Every structure is written in structure tokens, then in C-alpha cells.
Amino acid sequence: MYGLVNKAIQDMICKYHGENTWEIIKQKAELEDIDFFISMDAYSDDITYRLVEAACGVLDMQAHDVLKAFGEYWVTYTAEEGYGELLDSAGTNLPQFIENLDNLHARVGLSFTQLCPPSFDCEHTSEKSIELNYRSTRQGLAPMVIGLLHGLGKRFQTKVDVTQTSFREHGNAHDSFSIKYDDSQSYD
Ligand code: HEM
Structure with a gap:
């Protein structure tokens, strides 16, 4: 990477x-x-x-906890390391930002030409919930995605509850997460 x-x-x-x-x-x-x-x-x-x-x-x-902490850290780290505008351009609220994750990495790939980015697609399962599918060429990074989603929740002052619903490590085709969010309450 x-x-x-x-x-x-x-x-x-x-x-x-x-x-x-x-x-x-x-x-x-x-x-x-x-x-x-x-x-x-x-x-x-x-x-x-x-x-x-x-x-x-x-x-x-545990690796799960290190990766989760790292995912959460990544959101503030990239914002401070010169990628703030890129983050801003990906959305002003959590659901919009999640929709734009592949666009965000496509833009990252314009300068990081050897980027091997993850891929996300999502379905809005109710007004305040999303089912997110995560695909990667790499193994074992699903906990990082959970941390990333919490980091994004903080960024948008949105309470998020993430449950992993399918696991590549258990033989599923990809990892999936059920995300419930509430932007009427602050994160903490
Ligand atoms: C402006 C902000 C961001 C930048 C600059 C960025 C850039 C990158 C870079 C350079 C990598 C390493 C991939 C490689 O070297 O081939 C990466 C990986 C990754 N990014 Fe982003 N990223 C950003 C935001 C996000 C956000 C908000 C998410 C939320 C889901 C995310 C999810 C991931 C994941 C899960 C990986 C691990 C690689 C994999 O799954 O194969 N990134 N990103």
C-alpha cells in the first residue's frame, strides 16, 4: 500500500x-x-x-481492534494531511459520502497511479439504514472499514451503529455491513 x-x-x-x-x-x-x-x-x-x-x-x-482504531484515525489523518478538500467533495452527510466512496478513491487514483482501491456499493434499506458491500483485493481489512465508518460518523456528527452481516473470511463472496445512523443526535 x-x-x-x-x-x-x-x-x-x-x-x-x-x-x-x-x-x-x-x-x-x-x-x-x-x-x-x-x-x-x-x-x-x-x-x-x-x-x-x-x-x-x-x-x-487484537488485530481487529488495531485495524478498527486505524480506520477511525484515517478519517482525521487524511483531512489533516492535505486531503481535506477531497473529503469535502465526497459529501456533506454520511449517506451521501458512503455513496461516493468509489468516486473518492477514483480521484485519489489520479495522483496515486498505482492505487489498488477497495470497492463499495450500498443499498438504502430504510430512511436511516444502509447495507454496505465492501470488496477488496486484500484480506482481513473489514475491521478497518468498521473504524472508518465510525470516523465518518464523527466527521458528520452522526451516531452510527455498524454490524458486519457477511464475512469473506467465512466463505462469503464479500464483506457486508448493516449501518444504522442517526444525525439528529451527536456522536458522543
Ligand atoms: C481523502 C481521503 C482518502 C484517501 C486519500 C484515501 C487513500 C487511500 C490509499 C492511498 C489507500 C491504499 C491503497 C493502495 O495503496 O493501493 C487506501 C485504502 C483504503 N481505503 Fe481509502 N482513502 C481515503 C478515504 C477513505 C475512506 C473515507 C474510506 C471509508 C470506507 C476508505 C477506505 C479504504 C479502505 C478500506 C482501504 C484498504 C484497502 C483495501 O481495502 O484493499 N478510504 N485509501
């Missing part, structure tokens, strides 16, 4: 657990040769998976 992703993982770990913990995680992931990640360079996916795995060991957390 692009260095931007690995940088965001580094940023999240440094912010919540400190620089020393980051150095330990980096060493455990056998990435001590990398001084820093370059946002616009494409790295092997293996590097990102190794970072997540090492973070689980050092922080005594």
Missing part, C-alpha cells in the same frame, strides 16, 4: 503510545532499515500487515 497508509499507522502509534513504542513495533516488524515512509511511494502490502501484527504483539491488542 502507499506510504501514506504506513505513515498514518506510525502517526497513530506515536500519538497514542509514544515514539519509543513505535521504534519497538518497527523493530518487531523487522523494518528497522526503513528510516521513514514516503507518502507517494507504493510499498508491499506485507509491510502494512507486519506493522499491524507487530503492533498487536507490543500493545497486547
Whole structure:
């Protein structure tokens, strides 16, 4: 994945657990040769998976929780790292933004030319609920999507409740999520 992703993982770990913990995680992931990640360079996916795995060991957390926290972090990280306008252009409320996720990544792909983006499609199952299908060339990132949806809920001051309803790891064709949202109440 692009260095931007690995940088965001580094940023999240440094912010919540400190620089020393980051150095330990980096060493455990056998990435001590990398001084820093370059946002616009494409790295092997293996590097990102190794970072997540090492973070689980050092922080005594499950991969699910690390990925979920990372997904939530990604929404504010990208907004602060120069992609705020891109996020703004994808929608002014949660359902609209979710509809535009593939357009958003298509726009990202104009500058990240080797991008291998996820794909989302959704169905509005009632006035305040959405069924979201997530497809990816990569395995195991569904918890990140759950975190991303919570991050978007915060962005739009919308309470979200996400339940995963189908699981690729259990043999389903793709991952699906049932999202209930309420923008009349603030997130917290
Ligand atoms: C402006 C904001 C965003 C930018 C710049 C961005 C960019 C990227 C980049 C560079 C990757 C790595 C893919 C690769 O290197 O091949 C990625 C992956 C991903 N993005 Fe986004 N993204 C943004 C917002 C979002 C949002 C809001 C979601 C919400 C669902 C999302 C969902 C994902 C997922 C799930 C992946 C993991 C890759 C996979 O599933 O295969 N992204 N994105």
C-alpha cells in the first residue's frame, strides 16, 4: 500500500503510545532499515500487515481492534494531511459520502497511479439504514472499514451503529455491513 497508509499507522502509534513504542513495533516488524515512509511511494502490502501484527504483539491488542482504531484515525489523518478538500467533495452527510466512496478513491487514483482501491456499493434499506458491500483485493481489512465508518460518523456528527452481516473470511463472496445512523443526535 502507499506510504501514506504506513505513515498514518506510525502517526497513530506515536500519538497514542509514544515514539519509543513505535521504534519497538518497527523493530518487531523487522523494518528497522526503513528510516521513514514516503507518502507517494507504493510499498508491499506485507509491510502494512507486519506493522499491524507487530503492533498487536507490543500493545497486547487484537488485530481487529488495531485495524478498527486505524480506520477511525484515517478519517482525521487524511483531512489533516492535505486531503481535506477531497473529503469535502465526497459529501456533506454520511449517506451521501458512503455513496461516493468509489468516486473518492477514483480521484485519489489520479495522483496515486498505482492505487489498488477497495470497492463499495450500498443499498438504502430504510430512511436511516444502509447495507454496505465492501470488496477488496486484500484480506482481513473489514475491521478497518468498521473504524472508518465510525470516523465518518464523527466527521458528520452522526451516531452510527455498524454490524458486519457477511464475512469473506467465512466463505462469503464479500464483506457486508448493516449501518444504522442517526444525525439528529451527536456522536458522543
Ligand atoms: C481523502 C481521503 C482518502 C484517501 C486519500 C484515501 C487513500 C487511500 C490509499 C492511498 C489507500 C491504499 C491503497 C493502495 O495503496 O493501493 C487506501 C485504502 C483504503 N481505503 Fe481509502 N482513502 C481515503 C478515504 C477513505 C475512506 C473515507 C474510506 C471509508 C470506507 C476508505 C477506505 C479504504 C479502505 C478500506 C482501504 C484498504 C484497502 C483495501 O481495502 O484493499 N478510504 N485509501
